[in-house]
Amino acid sequence: MYSGSMSTSDRLIESTRELLWERGYVGTSPKAILEHAGAGQGSMYHHFRGKPDLALAAIRRTAEEMRAAAEGVLGSPGSPYERIEAYLRRERDVLRGCPVGRLTMDPDVIASDELRAPVDETLAWLRGRLAALVEEGKEQGQFAPALDSGEIASAILATVQGGYVLARASGSPAAFDTAVRGLLALLAPLG
Amino acid sequence: MYSGSMSTSDRLIESTRELLWERGYVGTSPKAILEHAGAGQGSMYHHFRGKPDLALAAIRRTAEEMRAAAEGVLGSPGSPYERIEAYLRRERDVLRGCPVGRLTMDPDVIASDELRAPVDETLAWLRGRLAALVEEGKEQGQFAPALDSGEIASAILATVQGGYVLARASGSPAAFDTAVRGLLALLAPLG
DNA sequence: GTCTATATTGGGATAGAC
DNA sequence: GTCTATCCCAATATAGAC
Numbered sequence: 001m002y003s004g005s006m007s008t009s010d011r012l013i014e015s016t017r018e019l020l021w022e023r024g025y026v027g028t029s030p031k032a033i034l035e036h037a038g039a040g041q042g043s044m045y046h047h048f049r050g051k052p053d054l055a056l057a058a059i060r061r062t063a064e065e066m067r068a069a070a071e072g073v074l075g076s077p078g079s080p081y082e083r084i085e086a087y088l089r090r091e092r093d094v095l096r097g098c099p100v101g102r103l104t105m106d107p108d109v110i111a112s113d114e115l116r117a118p119v120d121e122t123l124a125w126l127r128g129r130l131a132a133l134v135e136e137g138k139e140q141g142q143f144a145p146a147l148d149s150g151e152i153a154s155a156i157l158a159t160v161q162g163g164y165v166l167a168r169a170s171g172s173p174a175a176f177d178t179a180v181r182g183l184l185a186l187l188a189p190l191g
Numbered sequence: 192m193y194s195g196s197m198s199t200s201d202r203l204i205e206s207t208r209e210l211l212w213e214r215g216y217v218g219t220s221p222k223a224i225l226e227h228a229g230a231g232q233g234s235m236y237h238h239f240r241g242k243p244d245l246a247l248a249a250i251r252r253t254a255e256e257m258r259a260a261a262e263g264v265l266g267s268p269g270s271p272y273e274r275i276e277a278y279l280r281r282e283r284d285v286l287r288g289c290p291v292g293r294l295t296m297d298p299d300v301i302a303s304d305e306l307r308a309p310v311d312e313t314l315a316w317l318r319g320r321l322a323a324l325v326e327e328g329k330e331q332g333q334f335a336p337a338l339d340s341g342e343i344a345s346a347i348l349a350t351v352q353g354g355y356v357l358a359r360a361s362g363s364p365a366a367f368d369t370a371v372r373g374l375l376a377l378l379a380p381l382g
Numbered sequence: 383g384t385c386t387a388t389a390t391t392g393g394g395a396t397a398g399a400c
Numbered sequence: 401g402t403c404t405a406t407c408c409c410a411a412t413a414t415a416g417a418c
Contacts, residue, residue, distance in 0.1 A: 008401080023298045026218040029393055041395080042402045051394070097296060104359040105288060105296040107214045120360045127357075147376055154366065155373030158353030165352040166318075166345060168295040169311045175345065182346030185338055186377035199383080220411055232413085233384045242412070 002037075009047045011037040016058035021099040025055055025106040025115070056115055062099050063122040074129050080137030081189045084130065084156065088180045094164060094173035101161045127153045142189040152187075159183045193228075200238045202228040207249035212290040216246055216297040216306070247306055253290050254309040258316060265320050271328030272380045275321065275347065279371045285355060285364035292352045318344045333380040343378075350374045 002011050015037035019028040030051050034044060048054040073087045100122050109115045130153035137143040143152070163176035193202050206228035210219040221242050225235060239245040264278045291313050300306045321344035328334040334343070354367035 024215075024217065024296065026215065027298055030395085031393070040403050042404080045395070046401055101353075101356045101360070102296045104356045105215065105293045107218055110359055110362075116360070116362070120362070123357060123360045148373065151369050151373030151376060153373070154354075154357060154370035155350055155377065158351075158357055158370035158374075159346055159349045160353060161356040162292075162349030162351065162353030163345075165292045165295045166314060166349055168301055169292070169307070169314045171301075171307070171311070178342050179345035179349035182339065182342030182344070183349075183377075185342060186346065186374075221413085222411070231385050233386080236413075237383055 008037070008039055008043050012039060012044055012047060012054060013057050013061060016054050017062050017099070020055065020058055020062070020103070021096060024102060025109050028055075030054075052112065052115065056118075059100075059103065059109075059115060059118050063118040066100050066122055067125060070126055070129065074133065079142060079189075080133045080140065081142050081187070084133055084137075084187070085184055087130075088156070088160065088184060092176070094167045094176045095171070097164045097168055098161060101164065123157065127157050129153075130156050137189075141191070143187075144190060156183065156187075199228070199230055199234050203230060203235055203238060203245060204249050204252060207245050208253050208290070211246065211249055211253070211294070212287060215293060216300050219246075221245075243303065243306065246300075247309075250291075250294065250300075250306060250309050254313040257291050257313055261317055261320065265324065270333060270380075271324045271331065272333050272378070275324055275328075275378070276375055278321075279347070279351065279375060283367070285358045285367045286362070288355045288359055289352060292355065314348065318348050320344075321347050328380075332382075334378075335381060347374065347378075 002014060006014070012033065015033050016028070019032055019036060022028075023032075030041075030044060033054070034041060044054065048057065070087065073090050074083050076083055076086060078086065100119055103109045103115075103119050109119065127150070131149040134143060134147065134149040134152045138145055138147065138149065159179055159182075163179040166175035166179060167173050169175070193205060197205070203224060206224050207219070210223055210227060213219075214223075221232075221235060224245070225232065235245065239248065261278065264281050265274050267274055267277060269277065291310055294300045294306075294310050300310065318341070322340040325334060325338065325340040325343045329336055329338065329340065350370055350373075354370040357366035357370060358364050360366070
């Protein structure tokens with residue numbers, strides 16, 4: 001399943017990431033992970049204390065990757081609005097959902113402060129990053145000065161997360177794009 | 192767990208609704224449902240063909256109830272903006288998530304056209320209802336005529352669904368309210 | 383209609399050989 | 401470090417008594 005240059009531990013983490021994205025924490029069994037990774041029971045319990053420990057490693061890696069991907073778009077050249085638009089319109093595997101956001105619907109993830117932490121931190125970071133951009137846009141006269149940057153950032157992030165929900169409900173990525181276009185229309189720069 | 196005036200079948204459905212909301216489809220076992228409903232295996236397999244059949248009955252009931260609740264707010268007197276605002280600000284069990292929307296993150300629900308249908312229909316209905324209100328608001332000069340009603344409706348619905356995600360990630364209902372305030376600021380009536 | 387077996391498979395983990 | 405054997409309990413369903 002993976003290139004031979006990957007350690008067993010890495011293969012386990014990568015397999016867990018895939019399955020968590022596909023089926024969530026509750027729907028992912030150690031057995032499924034082992035089959036996907038082509039490893040035996042012993043390997044997993046040698047490298048990790050158990051399912052929660054392995055899931056934590058997987059979630060952390062997914063969170064880091066997502067931050068990097070978002071920063072790649074939000075940190076690009078362009079006006080604040082353009083960068084927010086680029087983030088909203090960026091290529092996504094819409095029907096698979098957000099690999100970080102979907103974890104919030106997992107009861108066992110939410111019940112564990114350790115597992116929830118990287119999810120919370122990632123979304124909080126994204127919100128802060130967006131808020132800074134909105135603030136910058138306000139200073140440049142691109143957005144109305146009366147807007148609260150934090151609130152707008154939250155609305156942007158919520159639209160993305162909710163866009164996944166609408167897309168998966170309808171079975172079509174178009175639902176995501178429609179919501180994004182609606183938000184962008186409301187957000188459109190002054191003048 | 193339930194008043195004695197409820198039939199076994201109803202108790203099973205109500206128990207399933209609670210557990211689906213709390214733990215999702217994958218995380219809800221027939222055994223847990225039976226214990227919650229105070230019924231035996233036989234009862235469940237007498238009234239329903241199995242877990243998917245019972246879940247379908249539960250999801251349909253939840254979907255209907257949600258439509259009724261939304262219509263109660265969206266159909267109230269007031270201007271289009273006021274009614275949309277009332278919908279967005281309405282009392283919600285934010286940290287429990289949306290009992291309909293959360294099902295989109297359930298792999299087994301999405302894999303089944305039958306289980307997904309009531310979810311899709313409910314969100315589509317809500318979107319249509321919101322779009323009609325936006326259209327009305329445009330006619331009354333409350334919203335900019337250039338806005339696409341369907342897109343705005345999608346953005347509103349996505350903000351709500353995403354608001355649940357942000358709230359559950361942070362462990363606080365405030366995150367939901369912040370996103371809603373941001374959207375309302377962007378949506379604020381002309382003049 | 384409801385109950386109690388019973389069956390089969392899987393979830394999650396430990397033990398100990400190699 | 402990795403493997404197989406084993407354990408115990410849960411998931412989902414069927415059979416048949418009452």
